[in-house]
Amino acid sequence: MEKGYEITIGLEIHAELKTKTKMFCACQNDPDETRPNVNICPVCMAHPGTLPVANKKAIEYVIKVGLALDGKIADFSEFDRKNYFYPDIPKGYQISQYKYPIISGGKLNGVDITRVHLEEDTGISIHNKGDYSLIDFNRAGVPLMELVTEPVIHSAEEARNFARELQILLRYLDVSEANMEKGEMRVEANISVSKEKNLGTKVEVKNLNSFKSVERAINYEAERMINLLENEKGNEIIQETRGWDENKQKTFSQRSKESSHDYRYFPEPDLPKMYLHKAFDIKKMEKELPEMPWEKRERYQKDFEIKDEDIEIFINDPNLAKWFEDVIKELGGKKELIKIASNYITNDMIGFSETVMVAGTTKYPTPKNFAKLIFMNFDKKINSAVTKKLLGNLVTFDEDPEKLAREDGLLQESDEGKLKEIIEEIIKNNPKVVEDYKKGKETPLQFLVGQVMKETKGSANPQIVSELLKNFLNKKTPRD
Numbered sequence: 001m002e003k004g005y006e007i008t009i010g011l012e013i014h015a016e017l018k019t020k021t022k023m024f025c026a027c028q029n030d031p032d033e034t035r036p037n038v039n040i041c042p043v044c045m046a047h048p049g050t051l052p053v054a055n056k057k058a059i060e061y062v063i064k065v066g067l068a069l070d071g072k073i074a075d076f077s078e079f080d081r082k083n084y085f086y087p088d089i090p091k092g093y094q095i096s097q098y099k100y101p102i103i104s105g106g107k108l109n110g111v112d113i114t115r116v117h118l119e120e121d122t123g124i125s126i127h128n129k130g131d132y133s134l135i136d137f138n139r140a141g142v143p144l145m146e147l148v149t150e151p152v153i154h155s156a157e158e159a160r161n162f163a164r165e166l167q168i169l170l171r172y173l174d175v176s177e178a179n180m181e182k183g184e185m186r187v188e189a190n191i192s193v194s195k196e197k198n199l200g201t202k203v204e205v206k207n208l209n210s211f212k213s214v215e216r217a218i219n220y221e222a223e224r225m226i227n228l229l230e231n232e233k234g235n236e237i238i239q240e241t242r243g244w245d246e247n248k249q250k251t252f253s254q255r256s257k258e259s260s261h262d263y264r265y266f267p268e269p270d271l272p273k274m275y276l277h278k279a280f281d282i283k284k285m286e287k288e289l290p291e292m293p294w295e296k297r298e299r300y301q302k303d304f305e306i307k308d309e310d311i312e313i314f315i316n317d318p319n320l321a322k323w324f325e326d327v328i329k330e331l332g333g334k335k336e337l338i339k340i341a342s343n344y345i346t347n348d349m350i351g352f353s354e355t356v357m358v359a360g361t362t363k364y365p366t367p368k369n370f371a372k373l374i375f376m377n378f379d380k381k382i383n384s385a386v387t388k389k390l391l392g393n394l395v396t397f398d399e400d401p402e403k404l405a406r407e408d409g410l411l412q413e414s415d416e417g418k419l420k421e422i423i424e425e426i427i428k429n430n431p432k433v434v435e436d437y438k439k440g441k442e443t444p445l446q447f448l449v450g451q452v453m454k455e456t457k458g459s460a461n462p463q464i465v466s467e468l469l470k471n472f473l474n475k476k477t478p479r480d
Contacts, residue, residue: 007191007222009159020057044137079097200237203221221251296315300314304339390404410458423452
C-alpha cells in the first residue's frame, strides 16, 4: 500500500435464501414480484397479537453453508431482537442472532470466517417520489444469511475474489441465487489503514452491489483515509458508516457507526431455543453436499488439462459445467478432444448462445450433436471456420451437424482433382497477383488461398490448397 500503510478489510455479506416462504411467516418469498406490498401478512407486518414461527428450511440452508465452509455447527442457538428504528422495519426491531450464531469459524478462498448467522430482511424504501418516500414490505421478513469474515483481507482484489467465490458457493449449494443486481447478495466492507501492527479506526462502506463496486469502493476509501492522515494534520478518521455513490465513484458519510450495545440485543421471547444437532441429521447433510467449486477446479485441472480461464467459465456456470461434462462423455473422455471442445465452447458457443437466448431459443445444443461437431473437426472433415459456422447453426437449430454441413456443401473438400480445376481458373483470372508472387512476395499467395476458400464456401482444406497453389505457381507437377 502507498506511503507505508497496510489496508485491512473485513467483509459482512448478506444473502437472501431461496426458500418458498419468508423467515417467520407463510408469505411467499418471491424476489421477482414487482407489485408492491403483495407478499405481506399480519405476522411480517408485526400486527399486535401475531407470533413468528421459524422457517426450518432456512436454518437447514445456513447449516449447509457452514458444512461447506468447514465451520462449527452450533449445538445450541437462538434468535435475538436487534433494536433499531427505521421505517422499512415493521416491528421496530429485527429478529437476528447475536451471541449464539448457527455457524462459527470456517474458511473460504483462504479467508477465515468469523460467523454465519440467520436473520430477517427489511423492506425497501423508495425515495424518488419528491418530498415523500414509499415503502415496499414484500422483502420484509425474507430469510437473510449474514456471513462475517475476520479482518484478514489486505487488498480490494482479494475482497472482490472472496465475494465472487461466496456467490459461486451459494449457487452450488442451491441455497441462494445471490444476484447482486437484484439485491439478493449485498456486500459491506469494514476498512482500516495503519502503519502499525495495531488496526486503525474502522470505517464501514455499504451499498456495494457489484464486484466492481466492492473493489473500487475499498480502493477509494483506503486512499481517502490515507490522505486524511497524511495531508490534514490534526484530523482523525471517524468510525462511521459510509455509502458508495456509483455515479460519482466515491464514498459519502451516512451516520456514526453503532456498536453492539446500541442495538440492545436480547433473546427473542417469541421463538423457542434451537438444538440443531437434534433437529437435523448433520452427518447425513454433510454426505449429501455437492461437489464444491474448489473441488471441481482441481478435478478439471487434473482430469481435463484445459486452460485456467476456461475452467473459471465452467466453475461460474454450474449448468454449463454439467452440459460440458455430458459432452465429455460423448467424446469418450479423450483429452485432446476435450481441449478442442473447451476452446469452441468458451470462445464461440457462449457468445452464440447469449445472442439467441434473446429470442428464447435453446441455449445449448444436445451434447451428442456438439460432440459430433468436435469429431468432425478433429477428423478434418471440416475446418475451423466451418466449425464455427455450424456451431452457430447448432445453437439455434440443434440438428445433426453432418447433415447441416452436407446440405450447405461445407464438408471439407480434399479432392485434389476438383481443387486443381478451381485453382487453374483462379490463377488464370488473377495474372497480376501471380506476377507479384513470382517476384518474391508472400501476400499474393494468401490472397489466392482466400479466393479458393471463397469459391469452395470455406470447405477446402487450406493446407492442401496452399500446397497445390505453390506447385502450380512454381511450375512443378502437382501430386496426383
